[in-house]
Structure formats: structure tokens, C-alpha cells
Ligand code: SF4
């Protein structure tokens with residue numbers, strides 16, 4: 226079975242805009258200060274398009290998808 | 294020269310210029326061993342240049358655990374970087390950004406050539422054409438010793454070696470691997486995002502191995518004299534010697550070389566450090582833990598043995614405190630918060646919050662909900678920085694909550710067992726600010 230792609234956030238680049246959490250509430254929570262917490266790093270197939278959108282729209286390019 | 298000539302036993306790094314404290318502990322000499330003295334005492338390292346198989350064979354028999362803080366086995370690091378052979382860059386990390394650590398500066402002052410030998414042996418063995426020695430900005434004397442040493446060796450090393458200096462505006466995180474890479478590259482010297490090991494795109498976007506200067510000095514001894522000699526002292530848990538910076542509760546400190554396996558209590562006793570008035574012992578520096586003095590008798594100088602107890606020596610820091618351990622924890626966390634490079638939300642938001650909570654805990658009063666809040670903020674901070682500095686604050690918080698529960702109880706009831714005693718474990722100029 227192919228392994229699922231993984232979600233990763235670069236904490237140095239991230240500015241806490243929170244857009245990623247709006248697009249992917251299933252995978253991302255926001256902390257007290259508005260920075261993303263990855264709940265599950267494995268991206269299920271049905272969320273992959275949304276994850277790719279988050280990767281594109283993050284203003285600081287902090288969202289990354291690691292393909293296996 | 295044969296290994297027997299150099300030193301049958303102890304000390305090693307301090308051989309020929311140190312005052313022995315007791316059979317297994319010695320001060321590191323302070324006089325620089327210049328090139329000629331270095332060669333006549335230790336012999337040339339040239340036979341070991343480019344000798345990857347020799348190096349790996351020795352390390353297979355006796356491991357060297359990294360001395361910069363993480364205690365990562367050197368054999369595994371070499372293994373991980375071997376595939377980049379030819380394209381690799383090596384950086385010797387002498388940043389020593391830990392406030393309580395002086396051992397790297399002491400080593401570089403005493404044995405610049407041994408560190409350079411280690412760097413050249415490793416670089417030439419892994420096919421690296423360039424090596425960097427990265428030093429702390431505040432220590433110009435060390436930089437000039439290293440520069441003179443490089444000049445003395447002119448043409449000797451098959452590797453081009455350059456000195457670089459850390460950025461003074463980046464404090465504690467300037468010693469992080471990725472910060473060293475950023476500094477050497479002229480990119481500011483704050484930590485950068487390089488989550489994967491081995492580092493494939495480091496200095497000049499090339500694979501980069503970063504190793505602490507003491508690790509390299511130990512490697513130079515191992516390569517020269519072999520595993521049999523190296524493991525001639527120490528214990529099965531760890532062989533050889535290591536450098537430590539020991540700080541007394543009045544803030545005075547000394548750099549010592551100790552044999553692996555030495556009991557920490559015996560070591561402190563030999564240094565005439567009285568544990569009777571001690572409230573806690575900081576083991577491993579700001580990235581370590583404060584432990585109650587009663588536990589010190591069970592501790593031995595060995596990275597793997599301490600790891601088994603959930604402890605570590607970090608960059609070789611042991612500091613004794615007679616101040617309230619809750620206040621001490623609060624001071625250290627406040628210091629760490631002041632050192633954030635301001636890049637990651639969970640760090641520059643979370644650490645000041647944690648510092649405020651610890652400040653509350655350090656004052657007598659009802660603190661039950663504050664302890665819960667410390668645990669909650671710790672969970673938010675852990676593993677979420679671009680470097681591991683915030684994790685250090687979490688690890689210290691968690692261990693102090695556990696080890697000093699009874700003192701917390703006393704605070705809860707409005708008291709403190711140690712009121713009026715000052716802390717010497719953090720730089721005083723950072724105490725202002727956050728509160
Ligand atoms: S969208 Fe980008 S910048 Fe905004 S919170 Fe998510 S990762 Fe951070």
C-alpha cells in the first residue's frame with residue numbers, strides 16, 4: 226500500500242495567518258496565538274486537493290506536502 | 294609516536310599541562326599548545342587523513358557521543374553523511390552559546406591543533422574540500438588563537454579551513470546547527486528551517502555536517518591512538534574522557550576533564566563543592582534538568598547511562614544552586630524566553646507566557662491552577678519551534694514540576710524554603726524585561 230503524503234509546516238516562515246486551518250480543519254487546529262497545530266500529518270486522499278490548495282495559498286509558503 | 298608515550302592513563306586533553314584534582318578528574322591547562330609542541334607531544338595526524346575505513350573501524354569499537362548537547366553517536370553521523378562524499382562541507386561548531394559552558398573556549402585555547410586535526414581527519418575522510426570553524430563573537434581571544442594555529446599549519450592540511458564568527462545579536466540559538474550554517478553563509482545566523490537529517494542543503498546549498506569542537510578533538514585522539522587505547526579508561530557505558538564546565542552556587546566556574554563513569558557526587562566533592570547548602574543541581578545546562586541534590590549520588594558521567602534515566606549532560610554543564618529551585622527554573626525559562634530569535638509563533642508567544650507562569654509559581658500563594666496552565670502551555674510549545682530551544686524550556690518545566698513538587702507545596706501554603714538566596718545560573722542583564 227502506498228504511504229499517504231504528509232503535511233508539514235515551516236514554523237520559521239509561518240506568520241499565523243490561519244488560512245491553512247480554515248481550509249483544512251480536519252488536519253489543522255490553531256493554538257492560543259493563531260499558529261497552526263498539525264493534528265494528523267497523514268493526508269487522506271479525499272483531502273489531498275484541499276491540502277494542495279493550502280500549500281498554494283499560504284502567503285509565506287510555510288505549508289508543505291511531502292510525497293512519499 | 295606510540296600511544297604509550299602520550300599518556301598511559303589520565304588526563305588526556307589535559308595531558309602535560311593540567312593540575313590533577315584526583316585520579317579521574319583534572320583541570321584543563323590554559324596554555325596554548327603551539328604547533329611544534331603539539332607535534333612533539335602527539336605526533337602528526339597526517340597518517341590518518343583520508344582514512345574513512347580506519348575511522349569507522351575505531352568508532353565501531355568505541356563510540357564517541359557528540360559533545361555539543363545532543364550526544365548523538367558520531368559513528369551514525371558519519372554513516373549518514375558518507376553518501377555525500379566529495380560534495381560535503383564540514384563545520385566545527387565552537388559557538389558555545391550556552392551561558393554556563395566554557396569548555397569549548399578552554400579546549401580551543403589549549404588545543405587548537407587537536408581540534409583542527411579532528412576537523413581535517415573527518416573532512417578528508419569524507420572527501421570534503423572545505424571545513425569551517427565557527428566561533429563565538431564575544432570571544433576574540435579564542436578566535437586569535439585559532440587563527441594563529443591555522444597560520445602555523447600553513448599548507449599542512451589537505452582541506453581548506455576558514456574561521457567564521459557568530460552574530461552577536463543572536464544569543465542562545467546561535468549555536469544551533471542550522472544557525473551555524475546561516476552564519477557561515479552570511480545569512481544572519483538565526484536558525485533556518487532544515488528539519489531533516491542529514492542536512493542536504495546547508496552551507497552554500499551543499500550537504501553539511503556540523504560537529505562540536507570537543508567531539509572533533511576526541512576523534513583526533515581516537516584516530517591517532519586507536520580504539521584499544523581510547524577505551525583503556527572509562528566504563529562499559531562510555532569510554533574515554535569528557536570536558537565539563539562546573540559552576541558553584543556563587544557563580545564561580547571551572548573547566549575540568551573527567552574520566553567517563555565518574556560519579557557526579559565524587560566529582561563535586563573533589564572540587565570542594567559542598568552539597569549541604571545546595572537546593573538543586575543543574576545537569577546539562579538550560580537544555581537539561583534541575584535535579585535534587587539527593588539524586589546526585591546516583592549519577593555518573595556517561596551520556597548513555599544518563600539517557601537511560603531521562604537525563605543528560607548537554608554541552609557538559611553541571612551547575613550547583615542554593616537558590617529556590619522554583620525560582621531557578623523561573624529564571625532560566627525567563628532567560629530562554631529572552632533569547633527567542635523571534636521567528637516562530639509558539640516560541641516568541643509561548644515562552645514569555647511560560648516565564649510569567651513560572652514567575653507566579655516562584656512567589657508564595659495559591660498556585661494549583663497555575664501548574665495546570667504550565668502543563669497546557671508546555672503542550673502547545675513542545676516540538677513546534679524551528680529549533681529545539683522551546684523544547685528545552687518544556688523539558689525543564691516538566692522535570693522541575695516533578696522533582697520539586699514538595700517545594701511547590703510549600704509555596705502553595707505561602708512559604709519558601711530558600712527565600713533571600715540569589716541565583717547565579719543566568720546572566721543578570723537578562724533578568725529585566727519580560728516580567
Ligand atoms: S496559512 Fe501559512 S502563514 Fe498562515 S497559519 Fe497557515 S502556515 Fe502559517
Ligand code: SF4
Pocket residue numbers: 237466484632633634635636637640641677678679680681682683
Ligand atoms: S524556535 Fe524560537 S529560537 Fe528557535 S528559531 Fe524559532 S523563534 Fe528562533
